[in-house]
Amino acid sequence: MEAVVFIFLAVLYLGYFVCALPVAAVAAFAIYGLGMPLAYLYGLAQVLVVRPPWLSMPTRQPKLPAGADPAVLQYFYGPALVDADHAVRVAHGNCRAFVQRGLRAAGGSVSSDAALMGWPVGIGGAIGMTAGTLAGIVVTTGCAIVHLLTVGVSAACVRAIGMFLRLADSAVLRMRNINMVCPDCYERVPYPGYECPGRGCGHRHRDVRPGRFGISRRRCRCGTRMNTLLLFGSAQMNAFCPYCGRALEHRPGKAPEIVLPFFGAAGAGKTRLLLSMVTQLETWNQDGILPAAFGDSATTRELSSAREILRSQAATAKTAVKLPRSYVIRLMADRKSRILHMFDAAGELFYTSERTQELRYLSKAETFILVVDPLSVPSFWDQLPAGQQTELAGLRSNAPSPELAYQQAHLEIEAMGARLRSARLAIVFSRADLIDAPDADIATWATDTLGLGNLVRSAQLNFKEAAFFFTAAVMAGDVIHESISTLLRWVLRGHGIDPPREGPS
Amino acid sequence: MTRPVEEQTYRSQRWFIFAATLTVIILVPVLCFLS
Numbered sequence: 001m002e003a004v005v006f007i008f009l010a011v012l013y014l015g016y017f018v019c020a021l022p023v024a025a026v027a028a029f030a031i032y033g034l035g036m037p038l039a040y041l042y043g044l045a046q047v048l049v050v051r052p053p054w055l056s057m058p059t060r061q062p063k064l065p066a067g068a069d070p071a072v073l074q075y076f077y078g079p080a081l082v083d084a085d086h087a088v089r090v091a092h093g094n095c096r097a098f099v100q101r102g103l104r105a106a107g108g109s110v111s112s113d114a115a116l117m118g119w120p121v122g123i124g125g126a127i128g129m130t131a132g133t134l135a136g137i138v139v140t141t142g143c144a145i146v147h148l149l150t151v152g153v154s155a156a157c158v159r160a161i162g163m164f165l166r167l168a169d170s171a172v173l174r175m176r177n178i179n180m181v182c183p184d185c186y187e188r189v190p191y192p193g194y195e196c197p198g199r200g201c202g203h204r205h206r207d208v209r210p211g212r213f214g215i216s217r218r219r220c221r222c223g224t225r226m227n228t229l230l231l232f233g234s235a236q237m238n239a240f241c242p243y244c245g246r247a248l249e250h251r252p253g254k255a256p257e258i259v260l261p262f263f264g265a266a267g268a269g270k271t272r273l274l275l276s277m278v279t280q281l282e283t284w285n286q287d288g289i290l291p292a293a294f295g296d297s298a299t300t301r302e303l304s305s306a307r308e309i310l311r312s313q314a315a316t317a318k319t320a321v322k323l324p325r326s327y328v329i330r331l332m333a334d335r336k337s338r339i340l341h342m343f344d345a346a347g348e349l350f351y352t353s354e355r356t357q358e359l360r361y362l363s364k365a366e367t368f369i370l371v372v373d374p375l376s377v378p379s380f381w382d383q384l385p386a387g388q389q390t391e392l393a394g395l396r397s398n399a400p401s402p403e404l405a406y407q408q409a410h411l412e413i414e415a416m417g418a419r420l421r422s423a424r425l426a427i428v429f430s431r432a433d434l435i436d437a438p439d440a441d442i443a444t445w446a447t448d449t450l451g452l453g454n455l456v457r458s459a460q461l462n463f464k465e466a467a468f469f470f471t472a473a474v475m476a477g478d479v480i481h482e483s484i485s486t487l488l489r490w491v492l493r494g495h496g497i498d499p500p501r502e503g504p505s
Numbered sequence: 506m507t508r509p510v511e512e513q514t515y516r517s518q519r520w521f522i523f524a525a526t527l528t529v530i531i532l533v534p535v536l537c538f539l540s
Contacts, residue, residue: 037530044526048519051512072511075518079511083519146533147526154522223510 016117021124028128029135032102036136037143039098043091044147047083056093058086070196070203070221071213074162076155078212084151088144095140102129162210169209169229173253179364180252181259181341183296183326185244186361192239192248198224206242208234230254250295250328255337258495259326259364264371265405266347267397269430269473272316273371274327274344275306276473276484277491281329282307283480290492290499295328295339303327310475319346323358333497350405356412363416367494369426369487370409370459372402372452374435379451384435392434403455410462424465424494427456432483433472442468465494 046055062078073079106129109122173179180189196203201222208218210228217225217232227234230253239248262270284290294300309316326341341361349355356362374380375396381389399405414420429442429450438445443460446468447453459466467490471483489499 041527041530044523048523072514075515079515080518080522083515083522143526143530146529147522150522150525150529154525219510219514221510223513 017120020120021127024121024124025128025131028102028106028125029132030128032099032129032132033135033139035098036095036133037139039094040091040140040143043094044087047087047090056086056090058082059089060085069205069207069213069218071205071226072219072221074158074212074214074218076151076158080151080155084148087147091140091144095136099129099133102133158215162215165210165215165229165231169231172231177256178253179257180248181257181326181361181364182241182244182246182248183250183298183328183341184246185241186359186364187241187243188364189241189243189248189252191242192252193242193245194226194234194237194239196220196222196224196226197237198222204240204245247296249297250330250339252339255330255339256495257339257341258367259341259343259361260367260369260491261343261345261359261362261365262369262371263345263350263362263405263409264347265350265373265376265397265399265402267399268347268371268373268376268402268405270347270369270371271319271344272310272473273369273428273430273471273484273487274342275303275309275316276471276475276480277342277488278303278306278327278329279310279475280480280484280488281331284499287502289502290497291332293330295330298325299327299329307475310473310480311478313474319344321346321348323349326361331492331497333492333499338495338497347399347405350408351400353408353412356408357415359412360416362409362413363418365413365418365423367424367426367491368409368413368463369428369491370402370406371428371430372446372450373397373399374429374431374450376402377450377452380449383449395431395434403452406455406458410458420462420464422464424467425459425463426467426469426487426490427459428469428471428487430471430473432470433474433481437470442470 046052060082062073062082064073102125106122106126109118109125180192181187182189191207191209193204193206194208196205198220201220201224203220203222205213205218205220205226208226208228210216213219214226214228216228218228219225226237235251235253239251239253240246241248262274264270281290281292285292294303324343324345326343329340329342331338331340343359343361345359349359362368373396375392376399381396384392410420427446429446438449440448443456443466447456456466456468469483469487469490471487472481473484474481492499
């Protein structure tokens with residue numbers, strides 16, 4: 001009887017063994033085959049989505065070069081790789097914990113009090129877990145490859161878009177002929193730096209263009225968003241020169257810039273001519289002929305009294321012998337804006353090459369104004385009647401020959417690499433209100449009467465266009481002398497601006 | 506852990522990477538099965 005019972009129980013146990021072992025193996029295989037990739041995805045979700053407070057710290061951190069802008073790195077320029085590394089580590093930890101839990105369960109089923117019943121499940125589970133883990137590793141590796149490929153492709157796309165936008169913005173600037181020049185340091189500014197517009201922040205960003213800190217927008221460390229391109233409206237922020245750090249109040253980048261240097265001997269009348277041209281622009285602005293406005297506070301401070309100075313007929317103050325800052329005037333012609341930089345350097349800076357070399361804005365100009373005082377030319381002065389000489393003696397400048405300033409500036413402009421063959425030169429003879437206008441052509445008069453033949457021939461040979469003007473920087477009542485508007489029209493026409501003769505009625 | 510400004514800045518990109526990874530992981534077997 002006992003033998004029968006034993007055989008029955010043995011058959012029953014064998015049946016249990018035959019069933020339990022494969023069932024446990026299949027179940028363990030399924031659990032680990034699916035559980036491993038799920039553990040990986042759970043780790044990915046922890047790092048990328050949930051980010052619980054107890055999440056471990058990433059072992060790597062993106063590095064920034066010293067002196068980098070105070071902005072948050074764009075995700076695909078470092079942080080995405082840090083996250084990928086972090087996610088793989090967290091997922092690896094999850095998978096390992098998952099396998100260890102299974103190993104403990106399998107070991108427990110073999111060593112427990114009910115080991116007789118548990119060991120087929122434990123053995124089956126261990127076999128299934130081993131196979132499932134191997135299969136899970138393959139699937140998890142596939143998931144990791146997909147994740148890393150997604151990061152890599154996204155980073156490549158974002159960087160390509162950034163590069164494209166940067167090139168597109170540069171192309172637009174080139175097409176619109178926008179070359180920015182700093183009024184203070186004369187450097188050609190490829191792109192202005194911008195101050196963070198956040199309240200109370202003032203962090204300075206030297207290069208906001210698409211790149212490691214953002215594609216269409218970047219975020220300052222204070223959290224404020226900033227546009228990265230002039231195309232996207234970055235010109236609305238406060239700009240500064242990335243070379244000298246001084247403020248560019250005229251918000252450059254949206255309008256072509258005209259660099260207009262005045263040069264000539266000391267006392268030739270450069271400043272007075274500049275003031276009269278500014279006054280003419282003011283008149284045109286008031287008459288609705290050509291809308292114009294001072295571009296920054298320094299220009300407003302210096303030039304807002306130009307009309308009063310001319311009207312009072314008082315002598316213009318001597319220009320300080322120092323590197324000049326440009327006067328910035330914004331012009332609106334045909335609904336398009338232009339920025340006019342007028343550089344008025346003291347005549348003394350044109351007497352020696354060392355001083356003239358410092359005037360690096362000369363190489364950025366396409367139009368030059370040479371101012372010559374006919375009274376300073378000895379041969380002309382000697383021809384004047386004695387009475388007129390007595391009358392004008394106080395107004396005559398003691399400057400060296402106008403040819404010295406011309407030759408000096410001419411040589412230095414060429415040495416700076418400027419292409420004079422594409423530049424225009426206005427040779428302006430001042431004092432038209434004091435001496436009689438020449439009967440002949442002004443160039444012929446300058447050659448024959450003033451003895452400036454060399455200067456005239458050199459200007460005509462070396463420049464694309466040399467025009468001659470005879471101007472009087474004076475006002476009759478509230479009207480500026482008509483010679484000024486003739487000169488101003490010639491200057492502006494070369495830059496695509498042709499102010500109408502009359503304002504809108 | 507990154508600072509709050511960075512956490513805020515990267516939220517959408519992290520979501521994008523997670524969603525894109527998940528989509529590819531689901532789509533690849535489905536497309537393989539269908540083809």
